[in-house]
Amino acid sequence: xxxxxxxxxxxxIEGTQILKGVDLTIRQGETHALMGPNGSGKSPxxxxxxxxxxxxxxxxxVTLDGEDVLDKDPDERAxxxxxxAMQYPTEIPGVSLTNFLRTAVNTLRGEELPVRQFMxxxxxxxxxxxxxxxxxxxNVNEGFSGGEKKRFEILQMAMIQPRIAxxxxxxxxxxxxxxxxxxxGVNKLRGPDLGVLLITHYSRILNYVEPDHVHVMLxxxxxxxxxxxxxxxxxxxxxxxxxxxx
Amino acid sequence: MTPFTPKELTEQDVLALSAAREEPDxxxxxxxxxxxxxxDFAWPHRKMEAWRMTDPRRFDLERPVALADGxxxxxxxxxxxxxGELAASATLSDAGLRDVEVGESGVEILDLSQASQGxxxxxxxxxxxxxxxxxxxxxxxxxxxxxxxxxxxxxxELIVDxxxxxxxxxxxxxxxxxRILITTGHHARGSVYVTFTGDAxxxxxxxxxVVVGDEARIDLVTAQQWGDRVDQIATRRGTVQRDxxxxxxxxxxxxxxxxxxxxxxxxxxxxxxxLLGVSFADAGQHFETRSELRHDASNSHAEALxxxxxxxxxxxxxxxxxxxxxxxxQCTSEETGRYLILTDHARADPLPFLEILTSDVQGCGHxxxxxxxxxxxxxxxxxxxxxxxxxxxxLIFGFFSEVTERIDLPGVTEAVLGEVxxxxxxxxxxxxDPRRTH
Numbered sequence: 001x002x003x004x005x006x007x008x009x010x011x012x013i014e015g016t017q018i019l020k021g022v023d024l025t026i027r028q029g030e031t032h033a034l035m036g037p038n039g040s041g042k043s044p045x046x047x048x049x050x051x052x053x054x055x056x057x058x059x060x061x062v063t064l065d066g067e068d069v070l071d072k073d074p075d076e077r078a079x080x081x082x083x084x085a086m087q088y089p090t091e092i093p094g095v096s097l098t099n100f101l102r103t104a105v106n107t108l109r110g111e112e113l114p115v116r117q118f119m120x121x122x123x124x125x126x127x128x129x130x131x132x133x134x135x136x137x138x139n140v141n142e143g144f145s146g147g148e149k150k151r152f153e154i155l156q157m158a159m160i161q162p163r164i165a166x167x168x169x170x171x172x173x174x175x176x177x178x179x180x181x182x183x184x185g186v187n188k189l190r191g192p193d194l195g196v197l198l199i200t201h202y203s204r205i206l207n208y209v210e211p212d213h214v215h216v217m218l219x220x221x222x223x224x225x226x227x228x229x230x231x232x233x234x235x236x237x238x239x240x241x242x243x244x245x246x
Numbered sequence: 247m248t249p250f251t252p253k254e255l256t257e258q259d260v261l262a263l264s265a266a267r268e269e270p271d272x273x274x275x276x277x278x279x280x281x282x283x284x285x286d287f288a289w290p291h292r293k294m295e296a297w298r299m300t301d302p303r304r305f306d307l308e309r310p311v312a313l314a315d316g317x318x319x320x321x322x323x324x325x326x327x328x329x330g331e332l333a334a335s336a337t338l339s340d341a342g343l344r345d346v347e348v349g350e351s352g353v354e355i356l357d358l359s360q361a362s363q364g365x366x367x368x369x370x371x372x373x374x375x376x377x378x379x380x381x382x383x384x385x386x387x388x389x390x391x392x393x394x395x396x397x398x399x400x401x402x403e404l405i406v407d408x409x410x411x412x413x414x415x416x417x418x419x420x421x422x423x424x425r426i427l428i429t430t431g432h433h434a435r436g437s438v439y440v441t442f443t444g445d446a447x448x449x450x451x452x453x454x455x456v457v458v459g460d461e462a463r464i465d466l467v468t469a470q471q472w473g474d475r476v477d478q479i480a481t482r483r484g485t486v487q488r489d490x491x492x493x494x495x496x497x498x499x500x501x502x503x504x505x506x507x508x509x510x511x512x513x514x515x516x517x518x519x520x521l522l523g524v525s526f527a528d529a530g531q532h533f534e535t536r537s538e539l540r541h542d543a544s545n546s547h548a549e550a551l552x553x554x555x556x557x558x559x560x561x562x563x564x565x566x567x568x569x570x571x572x573x574x575x576q577c578t579s580e581e582t583g584r585y586l587i588l589t590d591h592a593r594a595d596p597l598p599f600l601e602i603l604t605s606d607v608q609g610c611g612h613x614x615x616x617x618x619x620x621x622x623x624x625x626x627x628x629x630x631x632x633x634x635x636x637x638x639x640x641l642i643f644g645f646f647s648e649v650t651e652r653i654d655l656p657g658v659t660e661a662v663l664g665e666v667x668x669x670x671x672x673x674x675x676x677x678x679d680p681r682r683t684h
Contacts, residue, residue, distance in 0.1 A: 050629050051625075051628075051629075052625060053621050053622075053625055053677075073628060073634065074625060074628035074629045075628040075629075075630075075631050075632060075633050075634065075637070077629075078628070078629055078630060078631035079631055083629075084629055086626070086629075089626070090620075090622045090623050090625070090626040092623045092626065092627070092641070092644060093644060093647075093648075094643070094644030094645060094646070094647035094648060095627075095640050095641065095643075095644040095647075099640075100627070100630070100632075100640070103632050103636060103640070104627075104630035104631050104632055107631045107632055107633065107636075108630075108631040139644075140626075156630065160630065160631070
């Protein structure tokens with residue numbers, strides 16, 4: 001069973017330290033929620049895991065099944081089974097969505113999927129996510145609404161079949177109906193083969209995607225970990241209580 | 247006759263050339279007239295607006311003109327090879343036209359000197375110099391002293407489905423002065439691929455004129471695929487009659503210096519022009535493209551779209567102009583130049599201009615940009631497992647897609663992107679800093 005282990009991770013952006021020693025372990029089959037106020041370091045953590053060029057890791061380690069993740073390029077991390085659903089997916093004009101997805105899927109699954117099978121899988125997942133067929137004519141994220149971008153991230157996750165997926169504020173910017181559809185999409189993918197780190201600002205999404213573990217992040221560190229009840233607690237009392245104990 | 251040089255060209259040289267080509271008097275007179283214009287123009291220099299970005303001294307004008315035929319090209323250019331079946335083909339070399347194959351296509355490909363006294367003499371008489379006249383030093387030089395010329399004629403109503411290929415082959419040292427005239431009758435339609443192959447220490451002074459008859463359509467591909475020793479000056483212009491359409495695509499891939507004027511002259515009501523260009527400037531290459539969309543009739547529509555990538559010590563200049571004449575009402579016109587700098591030491595200058603002489607315009611605009619590969623876009627592709635090499639290629643092809651998705655000619659996109667892919671130096675690519683976009 002795959003295990004993503006983050007130990008003492010520190011990172012900075014433009015010389016500002018933003019991760020100050022993060023410890024977190026996520027196993028296949030588990031769903032973890034990571035919550036925290038703005039600026040607490042949630043997104044930087046997900047970016048550092050995937051190798052985003054703006055973040056410089058200054059210490060600590062990230063391993064997947066004991067294999068060092070940090071010395072690898074993002075494409076090699078993806079090949080290990082890591083996936084990041086981004087908070088702000090990048091628009092790539094001129095690159096067709098189907099060409100992009102097919103290249104990614106063929107590379108990561110390590111086999112040339114027959115077009116027919118690829119398309120039928122794609123259509124099935126699109127229908128689960130309430131995505132129109134016309135989507136296939138478009139370029140990667142180009143001109144997508146916020147909700148469309150989030151659905152497309154989950155669609156990619158469904159097609160790529162990662163072992164550990166980090167969902168960075170996939171719920172932000174979604175109305176209740178879209179949240180329900182996207183959550184259902186995530187739930188469908190959950191199972192013994194997938195570990196999820198669900199990063200969120202609000203506990204709203206946790207009503208749909210129920211986590212096994214909840215972590216609270218404050219000022220670049222994990223301040224508290226617990227079960228689902230921790231999220232309920234946060235909903236009532238806010239983050240301040242943890243600031244004291246942190 | 248003795249080979250002359252552009253610098254020292256005399257009237258005697260022009261007369262001798264015409265005589266050697268056994269041309270009729272009217273053509274000799276036209277050359278002579280063009281020579282007079284040539285003699286009156288000053289040689290271009292840096293202080294002239296049109297030569298501000300490209301030093302005319304890059305062109306060696308003391309190379310004697312090449313007049314003899316060398317061997318035929320050993321292989322077709324990649325674009326012609328990818329095109330599949332051709333409707334007609336020919337090669338234009340220094341002594342004239344050869345290897346002409348027109349089959350049953352109905353297309354006529356003739357040596358210009360010979361055509362000027364054959365059954366198509368009227369066409370040549372009417373159209374030679376109609377689109378590209380003796381308007382400047384090099385244009386006048388070409389009209390006075392073109393050493394080899396081709397006429398490609400599509401008679402009225404002829405519709406040709408497969409490409410017509412004309413290869414301009416340069417393999418001898420010296421100056422080469424090719425002239426190409428493409429004409430159509432009304433309602434004719436076809437695509438012409440003009441590809442430039444070979445390599446030599448050569449200066450090429452080219453003129454290419456296209457006269458598109460009423461309601462006809464010509465798709466033109468000009469592809470520089472020669473080696474890195476050729477310096478080229480070209481003036482190419484389509485004159486487009488009523489409701490006709492002219493769609494040239496310029497693929498600037500080879501050569502050392504390339505100074506090109508692709509223009510469209512919208513001469514008839516409802517005429518349509520779409521000028522496209524893709525370029526890949528590599529170390530040591532200097533490209534300048536000066537496009538003009540000239541609206542000379544009402545309800546005409548034109549668009550220019552030039553996209554190029556640069557790598558190593560290279561330079562690309564695009565100077566675009568839209569000119570709408572006072573009597574041309576209700577026109578739409580748009581011009582765009584975009585460049586992607588792949589590595590350090592390259593420089594691109596897209597410079598759009600507008601000359602709108604009427605207030606009755608339907609729409610008119612210009613766009614330009616210079617950028618680098620976006621590190622965040624690359625990260626996005628990498629994070630989906632796509633290896634760096636494939637991801638970079640995907641982004642560069644994506645950059646060109648604005649042009650390539652408009653091309654529906656056999657083999658062209660495939661061959662051009664193939665050449666681009668082969669030229670990319672992945673190791674040297676410099677990305678735009680993501681921190682600037684935060």
